[in-house]
Amino acid sequence: MGVAKYIKNEKDAIEEVIYQSGIKVKPSYGPDDLKEVGFDYEKDLADPGQYPFTRSIHPQGYRSRAWTTRQYTGFGTPAETNGRFKMMIAHGQNGLNVAFDLPTQMGLDSDDPKAKGEVGRVGMAVDSLKDFEIAFKDIPFDRIGAGLTINANATVMLAMYQAVAKKYGYPKEKISATPQNDILKEMIGRGAWIFPVEHGVRLVGDSIEYAVKELPRCSPVSLCGYHIRESGATPAQEIGYSFEIARAYIENVVARGLKPEEFVGGFSFNLNVYGNLWEQVAKFRAARKLWAQMLKEEYGVTEPKKLFLRGLFGGGGSGLTKAQPENNIIRSSYYALAAALGGAQTTALCSFDEAFTIPTPRAALLSLRTLEILMDEVGLRDTVDPLAGSYFIETLTKQMEAKIREEMQKIKDLGGMINAVSTGAIQSEVANQAYTFEKGMQNNELIKVGVNKYAEEEEPEVELHEYNETWAEDQIASVQEVRRTRNNRDAVRCLQKLEQITRDGLNVMPCLVECCEAYATVGEMTGVFREVFGEWREPNIF
Amino acid sequence: MTQKKIRVLLAKPDLDGHDRGAKVVALALRDAGMEITYTGLHNSIDQIVNAAIQEDVDVIGLSIMTGAHLSIAKTLLHRLKRESIEDMCVIIGGVIPKQDIPKLEALGIDGVFPGGAQFDEITTSIKKMIAERGE
Numbered sequence: 001m002g003v004a005k006y007i008k009n010e011k012d013a014i015e016e017v018i019y020q021s022g023i024k025v026k027p028s029y030g031p032d033d034l035k036e037v038g039f040d041y042e043k044d045l046a047d048p049g050q051y052p053f054t055r056s057i058h059p060q061g062y063r064s065r066a067w068t069t070r071q072y073t074g075f076g077t078p079a080e081t082n083g084r085f086k087m088m089i090a091h092g093q094n095g096l097n098v099a100f101d102l103p104t105q106m107g108l109d110s111d112d113p114k115a116k117g118e119v120g121r122v123g124m125a126v127d128s129l130k131d132f133e134i135a136f137k138d139i140p141f142d143r144i145g146a147g148l149t150i151n152a153n154a155t156v157m158l159a160m161y162q163a164v165a166k167k168y169g170y171p172k173e174k175i176s177a178t179p180q181n182d183i184l185k186e187m188i189g190r191g192a193w194i195f196p197v198e199h200g201v202r203l204v205g206d207s208i209e210y211a212v213k214e215l216p217r218c219s220p221v222s223l224c225g226y227h228i229r230e231s232g233a234t235p236a237q238e239i240g241y242s243f244e245i246a247r248a249y250i251e252n253v254v255a256r257g258l259k260p261e262e263f264v265g266g267f268s269f270n271l272n273v274y275g276n277l278w279e280q281v282a283k284f285r286a287a288r289k290l291w292a293q294m295l296k297e298e299y300g301v302t303e304p305k306k307l308f309l310r311g312l313f314g315g316g317g318s319g320l321t322k323a324q325p326e327n328n329i330i331r332s333s334y335y336a337l338a339a340a341l342g343g344a345q346t347t348a349l350c351s352f353d354e355a356f357t358i359p360t361p362r363a364a365l366l367s368l369r370t371l372e373i374l375m376d377e378v379g380l381r382d383t384v385d386p387l388a389g390s391y392f393i394e395t396l397t398k399q400m401e402a403k404i405r406e407e408m409q410k411i412k413d414l415g416g417m418i419n420a421v422s423t424g425a426i427q428s429e430v431a432n433q434a435y436t437f438e439k440g441m442q443n444n445e446l447i448k449v450g451v452n453k454y455a456e457e458e459e460p461e462v463e464l465h466e467y468n469e470t471w472a473e474d475q476i477a478s479v480q481e482v483r484r485t486r487n488n489r490d491a492v493r494c495l496q497k498l499e500q501i502t503r504d505g506l507n508v509m510p511c512l513v514e515c516c517e518a519y520a521t522v523g524e525m526t527g528v529f530r531e532v533f534g535e536w537r538e539p540n541i542f
Numbered sequence: 543m544t545q546k547k548i549r550v551l552l553a554k555p556d557l558d559g560h561d562r563g564a565k566v567v568a569l570a571l572r573d574a575g576m577e578i579t580y581t582g583l584h585n586s587i588d589q590i591v592n593a594a595i596q597e598d599v600d601v602i603g604l605s606i607m608t609g610a611h612l613s614i615a616k617t618l619l620h621r622l623k624r625e626s627i628e629d630m631c632v633i634i635g636g637v638i639p640k641q642d643i644p645k646l647e648a649l650g651i652d653g654v655f656p657g658g659a660q661f662d663e664i665t666t667s668i669k670k671m672i673a674e675r676g677e
Contacts, residue, residue: 102557102608106584114586117610118557191559191583231562322657355657356637357609431565438566442660451658459640467609538582542568 004276005445019279021236021403029391037398044289044398048384051296052289054397056343057308061384066375067339068346070147070312071364074099074124076471077478078135081124085139087361093368096139097147097312097348099123099358100157105192107153107526110475119472122358123149126157127479128521132164141165145176147222147312147346152194153526154181155203159512160522162215178219178268181207184245185224187421187536188430189231194526197422199533203508205252210509212263219268221249222312229272230318232434235283236400238272240407241426243294244417250299260299261306269311273335273342274319280335281387282396283404284313284342289397290404313344320355324450325462328352333370340380341387347371353462360465424539431541479521486519494518495528502532548672549599553581553590555606555614563635563657564605570661576668587614591621594630600672601652606636612645619650631671635659 004025007016017025026033046052049059058064071088073096074081085096100123103115109127110119119125124135136146150157158179165175183200186193193200204221211220223246225238233241246267253263271287273280291309295301316335320328332349339347349367351359359367374380387393414420421427440446447453494515501511508529515525552568554561561583568578579597581590594602606614611634622628633653634646643654653667 106557108557114557117613118608121608121610186559189562191554191561192557193559193583232566356639431562431569434562435566435569438570439661442662540580540582541565542572542578542580 004279005440006447019276020234021279021283021400022234023279023396023399023403025278025396029395031391033391033395037395039394039398044394045388051304051307052292053308054285054289055385055388057288057310057345058384061343062340062375062381063384066381067344067371068095068145069093069368069371070095070097070314070346070348071351071367072097072099072149072315072348073364074101075122075358075465076120076124076468077475078124078126078131080120080471082135082137082139084361084364085135088364088368089139089144091365091368092372094143095145095147095346098135098149100148100150101125102192104522105150105152107156107194107522107530109521109523110472110479112523119475121467125471125475126160126522127475128482128519129160129163129167129516130478130482130519132160133167136164136168141168141170141176142174145178148177148179151180151183151186151190151192152200153203153522153529154179155207155508155512156516156522156525158207158211158215158218158220159509160516162513163516172215174217175215176217176219177215178222179207180224180270181221182224182245182270184248184417184421185227185242187538188228188241188426189233190227193536195529195533196536197418199529200536201248201252201418202505203529204249205256206507206509208249208253208263208266209256209258210507211266212258214509218266219310220266222268222270224270226270226272226315228430230315232430232432232437234433235272235275235279236403237407237430237433239283239287239290240404241411241417242269242271243291243404244408244411244420247294248417260295261301261303264295264299264301265303265306265308269309271311271313272315272318273313273338274316274331277334277338277341278393278396279400280338281341282393282400284344285385285393285397286401286404288343290401310345312346312348313339313342314346314348315350317350317354320350320352321448321451322355323459324456325352325355326460327450328355329366329370332367333374336370336374337380340374343385353464356462356464357467358465360463362463422539424541427539428541482519482521490518491515491520491524495520495524498525499528499532502528548576548601548668549579549597550576550601550603550668551579551581551590551594551597551599552603552605553585553593554583555585555587555590555604555618556608556610557584558606558608559583560607561605563607564603567603567605567635567655567661567664571665571668574661574665576665587617587621590618591625591627595625595627599630600675601631601633601668603633603635606634606638609637611636611638612642612649615646615649615651629675631668631675633664633668635664
């Protein structure tokens with residue numbers, strides 16, 4: 001949670017600054033520092049829009065296009081969520097980022113006994129295509145892209161998104177969906193995994209392979225350093241681990257006979273923004289460069305567009321506090337500034353009340369306004385990569401690059417990311433980092449305003465989103481009606497076919513679309529995978 | 543006389559996968575000299591109770607972020623009673639609103655430690671509740 005370690009003398013002057021990634025910061029920087037790190041404009045930066053894209057993937061940055069805003073949205077029933085989508089779009093939001101409830105993420109129908117108490121609680125409940133028809137009613141699919149925050153069964157949701165778009169008259173070539181679909185990160189942090197590692201990665205590979213051919217405007221996988229960082233990793237680890245996860249997916253798809261050039265354009269990133277401002281900006285700049293280099297040098301990708309690190313840089317949940325919650329509004333503004341200075345294509349902020357529960361409409365709008373103010377009022381669109389050329393930022397970006405490479409090397413030494421996750425080595429490292437931070441917070445080495453400095457006795461009252469029990473009842477009635485009224489023979493036939501295809505190791509995506517169109521439920525489709533794959537057993541790290 | 547190590551089972555009930563808190567507390571309790579078993583994610587109450595019996599623990603610690611803490615606490619305490627192991631201490635951490643703490647205590651939860659609780663406070667409370675149970 002802390003941002004950096006500051007060692008002070010008895011007069012409160014700062015003697016030493018150490019960033020989370022382990023970089024020591026000097027009191028001042030000059031040309032000699034650039035020399036020392038071997039900085040070279042053409043090689044390390046180049047002009048915006050030029051390889052290695054450190055400065056920006058676009059020559060004019062936000063002048064040509066402001067960032068896309070995509071607040072994480074979803075709760076209760078599809079109808080409730082549709083209302084919130086429309087409200088956010090009416091207020092200027094130009095992308096969606098769909099939150100699903102835990103039963104949906106774990107592939108359980110709303111009437112499954114294991115779903116009890118969780119239906120519609122932390123996101124929208126989805127059981128069948130009928131729910132997507134309601135949730136995406138009147139949403140312009142050709143204009144508004146949708147992030148689908150789901151992983152273990154992301155294939156099911158991507159298929160369902162294609163099916164609902166078709167139903168509303170949008171051909172699959174026109175739709176833009178970004179399912180999160182990063183199962184390896186789910187096993188490191190966040191925890192919504194279902195199947196064993198190799199099967200989980202196979203499903204990611206299936207969706208990438210399918211998207212290359214059928215969904216040209218979709219980004220089938222979003223590499224989420226975000227959640228790894230939320231779980232305790234440092235900014236350098238966040239990027240290094242994301243790249244090594246990407247490598248695991250690339251290798252899965254290459255083994256199917258595709259060339260990286262054909263599919264890496266569909267990879268996007270979801271990265272975190274909380275913490276020290278300078279460290280985050282350097283992180284984003286270094287990440288853009290390293291990603292382009294990795295794809296070009298190791299995988300022979302040549303088309304510049306395919307080398308872009310495109311991403312949602314946002315969130316910052318771990319930086320927010322329950323204590324003095326209004327402070328989170330201020331914090332998020334600075335986190336958004338880090339995203340803008342870092343060149344985010346897309347962004348979203350955790351709302352100030354999210355340390356308690358999912359946001360109220362007012363809190364969600366406030367986050368959207370924070371993002372809009374940066375683009376429209378205070379000048380973040382004026383010129384691209386405004387911190388470029390700063391002795392400090394360029395030195396730090398080079399140092400960050402070295403730290404990220406170190407983290408990547410550690411994963412290689414562990415035998416690659418699949419191995420590191422299967423043995424628990426990576427989970428153990430991340431947990432230890434989290435513990436170190438927490439200890440730092442508790443002994444005041446890391447400062448959190450309102451928590452271990454300037455704390456107040458009285459906590460102000462905050463208006464909070466309230467969970468409505470009737471949402472679950474409505475949703476259960478709805479899924480039962482779907483099962484009663486659909487053509488059951490069709491649904492069963494599709495599910496049997498899905499089982500065969502899954503066993504045969506063929507791509508599951510086309511059949512999942514058929515299943516969705518036959519109103520098979522999320523629980524039934526994921527159930528087929530459960531049956532064939534079994535469930536993952538976490539390695540014991542204690 | 544050498545003191546027996548306090549044995550703690552840390553558990554994540556149900557579907558939520560946010561386990562940073564559970565893992566951090568596990569490491570802190572281990573550093574405080576306790577013996578830790580962590581169930582991992584996605585456990586039913588039955589699985590948690592069975593693990594507690596099998597590991598013969600003194601304390602069950604639940605980490606809950608979803609808002610379902612009251613109903614989970616009721617179910618767990620009921621199951622402990624049925625197994626006649628209601629002398630096991632139960633503590634809960636996670637996202638717990640202040641107004642729910644007395645409700646959890648009234649149900650029979652021995653300690654509630656919402657996010658931000660100090661490690662010292664958690665370890666001291668556990669030692670105290672074990673000492674009191676032993677009397």
